[in-house]
Every structure is written in structure tokens, then in C-alpha cells.
């Protein structure tokens with residue numbers, strides 16, 4: 422598996438789709454799996470059942486997807502908060518798409534569909550999560566100011582380089 426982690430707006434979903442096309446692998450987004458299982462959008466689950474209920478649903482979705490057939494997988498930005506998820510990730514190639522806080526605001530500052538964006542303390546959440554992403558990542562790619570294609574190219578070049586080096 423190639424698993425993409427990083428903060429909201431890093432481009433996990435966008436770059437994941439590109440990578441899957443280039444590698445001719447299926448693409449799975451764990452938010453989409455959660456929405457399918459819940460029968461409604463992520464924001465609705467947050468609003469009606471609360472964040473912890475969403476995290477439970479997300480933890481199960483991630484575990485199931487990572488136990489399935491080979492794919493490119495984009496996680497939701499908060500999925501690595503669960504210790505069980507961090508443990509499962511140890512068996513996979515995990516790429517941290519590292520995005521700066523200002524870039525997050527430029528990309529998705531106005532998006533009403535991401536419930537956490539509109540909470541106080543977003544900058545602190547961004548800073549705190551960076552260490553968590555780094556703790557699970559086999560590879561970190563900086564994405565600020567770069568197109569999805571450029572980011573996908575770098576992931577492929579560095580991943581293949583890492584494979585060739587053993």
C-alpha cells in the first residue's frame with residue numbers, strides 16, 4: 422500500500438488519485454469509505470454524532486482498507502490520532518504530504534464541508550499534528566506552491582529510489 426497522510430488541504434485525495442492512475446492501482450479515500458458506511462457526509466456525522474463517533478468509524482474504515490488489496494490510500498487528516506491506526510501504518514509505505522498553515526488557508530479556507538476548519542485553535546492543531554505525521558511517515562514531501570502533478574512525481578521518484586536502494 423501507499424498511504425498518504427497529512428493535514429487537511431495537503432492534497433491527499435487529489436495526489437492519491439493521480440498516483441493511483443500512474444501506478445495502475447485502485448484508489449481509496451477513507452473519508453469516502455466512512456461516508457458510504459454512514460450513508461451521509463463526514464460533516465453530518467460530526468454534527469449529529471460528534472467527533473469521537475466519527476473517529477471510531479474512521480479507525481475501522483482505515484483498518485479494513487489497509488487489510489484489503491493493494492491500493493493507493495488517502496487517509497483523513499485526523500486518522501493518525503488513533504494509536505491503533507499508527508500501529509497498523511507501520512506495515513505500509515506512508516507518505517506525509519507536508520503543508521504549511523498559510524497554504525492550508527489558501528487552498529481550503531472557505532470550504533464548508535470540512536468541520537474542523539471552522540473551530541478555534543486550527544493553527545495549534547496543525548502544528549501539533551505535524552509530529553504525529555512524521556512519526557508514521559516513511560517519506561515526507563513538501564507540497565507548498567507545487568502542483569498535484571509535481572507532488573505525485575516526487576513521491577514516485579523518491580519511493581522508487583527507496584525501493585531500488587532496498
Ligand SMILES: Nc1ncnc2c1ncn2[C@@H]1O[C@H](COP(=O)(O)OP(=O)(O)O)[C@@H](O)[C@H]1O
Pocket residue numbers: 427428429430431432433434435436495498528529564567568569570572
Ligand atoms: N498541489 C496543489 N496545489 C493547489 N491546490 C491543490 C493542490 N492539491 C490539492 N489542491 C486543492 O486543495 C483542496 C484540497 O485538496 P484535497 O486533495 O482534498 O486535500 P486533502 O485530502 O489532503 O484534504 C482541493 O480544492 C484541491 O483542488
Ligand SMILES: O=C(O)C1=C[C@@H](OP(=O)(O)O)[C@@H](O)[C@H](O)C1
Pocket residue numbers: 427428429430433434452463496497498499500534535536537
Ligand atoms: O483533519 C481532520 O480531522 C479531518 C480531515 C478530513 O479529511 P481531509 O484531511 O481529507 O480533509 C475529514 O476526515 C474530516 O473532516 C476530519
Ligand SMILES: [Mg+2]
Pocket residue numbers: 433434450452495496497
Ligand atoms: Mg481528503
